[in-house]
Amino acid sequence: MKRANQFGLPTRICIALVLSLWMFVCLYPFAVVLGGSFTAESEIRRGISVIPREFSTASYELLFATPRRVIRAYQVTIFVTVVGTVLSVLVNAMMAYAISRPNCRYRYQLGFFAYFTLLFSGGMVAWYIVMVNFLGLRNTIWAMIVPYLANAWFLLILRAYFQSIPNDFAESARMDGAGEMRIFLQIFLPLSIPAIAAITLFTAMRYWNDWWLGIMLIDDTDLQPLQLMLRSVMSRVQFLASDMGRRASDLGITVPTRGLRFATTIVTIGPIVFLYPFLQKYFIKGLTIGGIKG
Amino acid sequence: MKRKHRSYTPAAPLEAPAHKLGAVGRVVSGVIGELVKNRTLYMMCIPAIVLFILVNYLPLFGLILPFKDFSFAEGIVGSPWAEPLFANFEYFFRSGVAWRVTRNTFLYNLAFIVIGTIVAVSLAIMLNEMKTKVFVKITQASFLLPFFISWIVGGMLLRALLAYDYGVFNQVLARFGHNPLDWYGTPEAWPAILVVADSWREGGYRTVLYLAALAGIDPQLYEVAEMDGASRWRQIRSITVPLLTPTISILALLEVGRIMNADFGKFYALVGENSRIFPTADVIDTYVFRTLRNVGDIGMAAAPAMYQSVIGFVLVMLVNWYMRRKFPQGSLF
Numbered sequence: 001m002k003r004a005n006q007f008g009l010p011t012r013i014c015i016a017l018v019l020s021l022w023m024f025v026c027l028y029p030f031a032v033v034l035g036g037s038f039t040a041e042s043e044i045r046r047g048i049s050v051i052p053r054e055f056s057t058a059s060y061e062l063l064f065a066t067p068r069r070v071i072r073a074y075q076v077t078i079f080v081t082v083v084g085t086v087l088s089v090l091v092n093a094m095m096a097y098a099i100s101r102p103n104c105r106y107r108y109q110l111g112f113f114a115y116f117t118l119l120f121s122g123g124m125v126a127w128y129i130v131m132v133n134f135l136g137l138r139n140t141i142w143a144m145i146v147p148y149l150a151n152a153w154f155l156l157i158l159r160a161y162f163q164s165i166p167n168d169f170a171e172s173a174r175m176d177g178a179g180e181m182r183i184f185l186q187i188f189l190p191l192s193i194p195a196i197a198a199i200t201l202f203t204a205m206r207y208w209n210d211w212w213l214g215i216m217l218i219d220d221t222d223l224q225p226l227q228l229m230l231r232s233v234m235s236r237v238q239f240l241a242s243d244m245g246r247r248a249s250d251l252g253i254t255v256p257t258r259g260l261r262f263a264t265t266i267v268t269i270g271p272i273v274f275l276y277p278f279l280q281k282y283f284i285k286g287l288t289i290g291g292i293k294g
Numbered sequence: 295m296k297r298k299h300r301s302y303t304p305a306a307p308l309e310a311p312a313h314k315l316g317a318v319g320r321v322v323s324g325v326i327g328e329l330v331k332n333r334t335l336y337m338m339c340i341p342a343i344v345l346f347i348l349v350n351y352l353p354l355f356g357l358i359l360p361f362k363d364f365s366f367a368e369g370i371v372g373s374p375w376a377e378p379l380f381a382n383f384e385y386f387f388r389s390g391v392a393w394r395v396t397r398n399t400f401l402y403n404l405a406f407i408v409i410g411t412i413v414a415v416s417l418a419i420m421l422n423e424m425k426t427k428v429f430v431k432i433t434q435a436s437f438l439l440p441f442f443i444s445w446i447v448g449g450m451l452l453r454a455l456l457a458y459d460y461g462v463f464n465q466v467l468a469r470f471g472h473n474p475l476d477w478y479g480t481p482e483a484w485p486a487i488l489v490v491a492d493s494w495r496e497g498g499y500r501t502v503l504y505l506a507a508l509a510g511i512d513p514q515l516y517e518v519a520e521m522d523g524a525s526r527w528r529q530i531r532s533i534t535v536p537l538l539t540p541t542i543s544i545l546a547l548l549e550v551g552r553i554m555n556a557d558f559g560k561f562y563a564l565v566g567e568n569s570r571i572f573p574t575a576d577v578i579d580t581y582v583f584r585t586l587r588n589v590g591d592i593g594m595a596a597a598p599a600m601y602q603s604v605i606g607f608v609l610v611m612l613v614n615w616y617m618r619r620k621f622p623q624g625s626l627f
Contacts, residue, residue: 006423006425006526007423007526011526012423012424015420015423015424016424016429018420019417019420019421019424019429019433020433022417022433022437022497023432023433023436023437025494026436026437026439026440026494026497026498027436027439029451029452029454029455029494030439030451032451032454032455032462033450033451033454036454036460044460045459045460046460047459047460047461047462047464047465047468048454048460048461048462049462049465090341091341091342091345092342094338094339094341094342095338095339095341095342095343097338098335098336098338098339099339101332101335103332103335104332104335104336105328105332106328106336110339110343113343113346114342114346117346117350117351118610119607119610119611119614120354120603120606120607120610121350121353121354121603121606122350122352122353122354122355122356122357122603123353123356123357123582123596123599123600123602123603124579124582124583124586124595124599125356125359125582125586125592125595125596125599126353126354126355126356126357126359126370126596126599127349127353127356128586129353129356129359129364129366129370129592130348130349130352130353130356133366133369134348134352135348146345146348146349147349149341149342149345149349150341150342150345150346150349150350152346155342179334180332180334180335180338181334181338184338205442209442209443209444210444211444211446211559212558212559215562227444227446227447228446230446230447230450231446231563258460261450261453262450262454265447265450265451268447269443269447272442272443273439273442276435276439276442277435279442280435280438283438283442284434284438284502287499287502287503287506288502288503288506
């Protein structure tokens with residue numbers, strides 16, 4: 001039945017070619033940076049390619065010669081991601097559960113209270129002043145966690161999911177004397193694992209990839225997350241080129257400045273690309289839970 | 295007082311008989327009664343409510359910032375009013391920047407929506423035609439990969455393509471006998487670069503959404519069309535596209551509501567502080583950021599930020615109103 005219902009072979013081959021071309025567009029930049037990171041500095045100037053013209057690990061050696069910075073950035077990012085994700089999912093899920101209950105009289109008002117934050121914002125400047133002056137978050141690790149904890153979007157997706165669970169579950173548990181917190185933790189959370197998993201993944205990605213909070217509120221290089229370390233490698237590269245680089249070139253050594261940039265990029269995205277095949281499935285599922293409705 | 299008010303039967307608001315209280319008293323006692331009755335539920339909301347107030351609601355007071363001569367020592371309320379009151383707005387609109395950043399923000403987002411949607415819908419329809427499971431899985435995974443990395447990394451990858459000396463593009467130009475091009479100094483090239491970069495990163499994500507919508511189309515429709523002798527092209531034109539239109543409109547409209555809000559990360563990571571390409575690549579958000587961080591003038595930065603907030607709010611409300619009329623089941627609220 002399916003056989004007839006498709007394009008002829010030539011058309012399908014064309015479609016496959018177009019899709020492969022877009023796949024190439026998606027993957028090629030990664031491949032070329034990977035190639036560049038393993039290219040000798042003297043060759044980079046002549047152009048980088050997927051297969052290094054002259055293989056060299058000098059960029060990685062330089063990067064890990066002083067590994068403190070990289071390790072520190074990883075620590076910061078991992079801490080922010082783990083703590084932020086756990087707290088954020090808990091905070092959002094709790095309120096989502098509460099306002100999904102039909103016996104909660106002010107559920108619509110509270111829902112709107114959250115929703116309003118999506119509609120209107122005081123803008124970047126006022127936000128910055130509140131964060132710095134009022135909350136004193138500048139140059140603390142919490143600056144990269146607190147602002148993203150409550151998220152109306154995730155909250156409303158979770159609420160919709162909780163609402164789709166029959167209220168009878170809650171009713172019968174209540175008959176047996178379970179409190180709301182217990183119903184939430186022991187009945188609704190386990191029943192909502194697909195939604196919770198998706199929101200957890202979204203939140204974790206948001207924290208892992210974030211550099212906006214860092215760029216606004218962190219000056220201390222010791223608190224720099226991975227993404228910002230990558231960005232500051234640019235200026236560090238210039239420093240190397242100017243100072244150490246000059247001394248090195250006196251000694252006849254080429255400092256891999258551009259190569260260092262590529263190597264740092266690879267080190268930054270390494271874990272993501274490694275975990276990607278496992279995460280992707282949940283991500284797609286999650287998008288189809290929340291995305292369509294919004 | 296040990297009574298448990300957790301059942302659905304509406305309990306008496308409070309112990310005091312209602313008729314002895316005034317109208318206001320009745321409302322207050324009703325509110326308190328509800329808060330006491332469902333105290334666990336309301337307590338569960340407290341962390342999120344506090345965070346929303348601190349992070350999202352307190353900055354709303356900052357809407358008076360553009361009218362203030364702000365100093366950190368005196369705070370938002372204590373700082374004196376700007377002289378004249380609209381000085382910061384006047385500066386923003388007189389400098390000629392206002393038009394540039396507004397136009398760029400609007401046109402870029404429009405291009406992202408239109409071209410991004412066309413790319414994603416085409417990719418989704420094409421993927422849907424492929425019956426080899428492994429091929430579909432691999433291509434879809436590749437499309438989605440860029441979405442998992444930050445724009446900072448995206449900026450690095452873009453540099454590998456565009457850099458003057460080692461960049462891939464200039465190598466290709468050299469192979470065809472052209473001189474290398476200084477991409478980071480050519481404003482004309484950036485609209486195309488930014489639109490492709492947008493589709494590169496977000497295309498896979500949008501494609502997933504459209505694929506989900508495609509999966510929801512009743513296969514019987516195609517079978518019937520098949521029996522009537524419709525070609526596959528005809529089926530796509532007359533079944534797939536019309537049935538995809540509501541999803542396309544909803545997703546596009548949601549983005550239209552945010553058309554004045556540029557994705558700061560995208561522009562800042564790809565363009566950064568490279569003033570040579572500002573004429574075609576500077577948007578409101580990057581301009582506000584630079585004024586705040588580099589110039590350090592709060593009032594001057596707050597004026598365009600407020601201008602953007604207000605226009606953004608109006609647009610979101612318009613879009614929501616329109617969506618509620620057109621897709622009653624689809625809107626969030």
